[in-house]
Amino acid sequence: MTNRQDHPIVRFCKGVIIALGFILPGVSGGVLAAILGLYERLLNFMAHFRQNFRRNFWYFVPVGLGGIAGVALLSAPLEYLLAHWQVIVLWGFAGAIVGTLPALMDTANAHTPRDGVDWAWFFGTLLLSGGLLYFMSDLFGTLPANFGGFIVAGALIALGVLVPGLSPSNLLLILGLFTPMLTGFKQLDLLGVYLPIALGAVLAMALFSKAMDYLIHRFHSRVYHFILGIVVASTILILVPNPHAAESISYAGVTPLTLGLSAVAGLLGIALGYWMSRLEVKYK
Numbered sequence: 001m002t003n004r005q006d007h008p009i010v011r012f013c014k015g016v017i018i019a020l021g022f023i024l025p026g027v028s029g030g031v032l033a034a035i036l037g038l039y040e041r042l043l044n045f046m047a048h049f050r051q052n053f054r055r056n057f058w059y060f061v062p063v064g065l066g067g068i069a070g071v072a073l074l075s076a077p078l079e080y081l082l083a084h085w086q087v088i089v090l091w092g093f094a095g096a097i098v099g100t101l102p103a104l105m106d107t108a109n110a111h112t113p114r115d116g117v118d119w120a121w122f123f124g125t126l127l128l129s130g131g132l133l134y135f136m137s138d139l140f141g142t143l144p145a146n147f148g149g150f151i152v153a154g155a156l157i158a159l160g161v162l163v164p165g166l167s168p169s170n171l172l173l174i175l176g177l178f179t180p181m182l183t184g185f186k187q188l189d190l191l192g193v194y195l196p197i198a199l200g201a202v203l204a205m206a207l208f209s210k211a212m213d214y215l216i217h218r219f220h221s222r223v224y225h226f227i228l229g230i231v232v233a234s235t236i237l238i239l240v241p242n243p244h245a246a247e248s249i250s251y252a253g254v255t256p257l258t259l260g261l262s263a264v265a266g267l268l269g270i271a272l273g274y275w276m277s278r279l280e281v282k283y284k
Contacts, residue, residue: 008062015066029161046209075185092265097235099273108224118225125229136174145180154200170234173247
């Protein structure tokens with residue numbers, strides 16, 4: 001008898017939710033996949049591609065279809081919300097990530113107690129990734145929104161799934177690819193946007209999944225404290241105006257009402273993120 005959590009319709013809905021990690025700034029597809037109980041199986045599938053290929057392939061087909069449906073359905077309203085209520089929306093996103101941090105910290109300590117090396121990994125990653133992300137456009141420039149640029153976007157999206165806590169949307173905002181990607185998703189540009197993103201994602205999965213699987217099994221605590229550093233840095237940066245980024249939050253003309261609504265959105269986001277992060281514990 002099929003477990004209700006493994007029903008194809010449930011997996012399709014999980015794919016729609018994971019799609020949020022592809023297009024929402026500050027949200028990681030890997031964290032969402034972990035919350036929904038799909039991360040370890042996906043990583044194992046990609047790292048050991050030939051083992052139980054047919055079974056795993058058909059298991060993830062509904063998830064993939066849900067992901068495609070999710071980005072197609074959610075891109076237009078997200079583009080509208082960011083255009084009209086950017087500050088409120090981004091504070092809500094940041095709150096959702098803050099709400100997942102306790103669960104991510106528990107995961108980091110699941111195998112071994114936290115030690116001084118873990119703290120060094122966390123703070124070192126926090127400082128280095130924060131500086132790199134803040135000055136990324138100055139260091140590397142913005143990428144053109146063409147076929148090659150969207151291959152890079154697909155690779156970053158895949159890394160956001162492989163590395164729980166890494167938000168590809170943050171990087172895409174900094175590189176100037178986020179809004180063009182949303183527009184392409186909304187317009188169902190299959191050849192110009194969907195295809196190169198899919199190619200980039202498949203290439204990144206093939207290249208990095210085995211290494212990620214090895215690192216998590218051999219250096220679990222270190223890897224997750226590295227991830228925590230990236231999560232905290234990227235969450236802070238989506239709330240900090242960045243003159244170096246092509247697309248960044250702006251507080252110009254913000255009213256006290258907007259600030260109040262942003263605070264409420266942040267608190268609601270924290271509650272939502274905390275609730276979602278506990279779902280994995282409940283259903284695992």
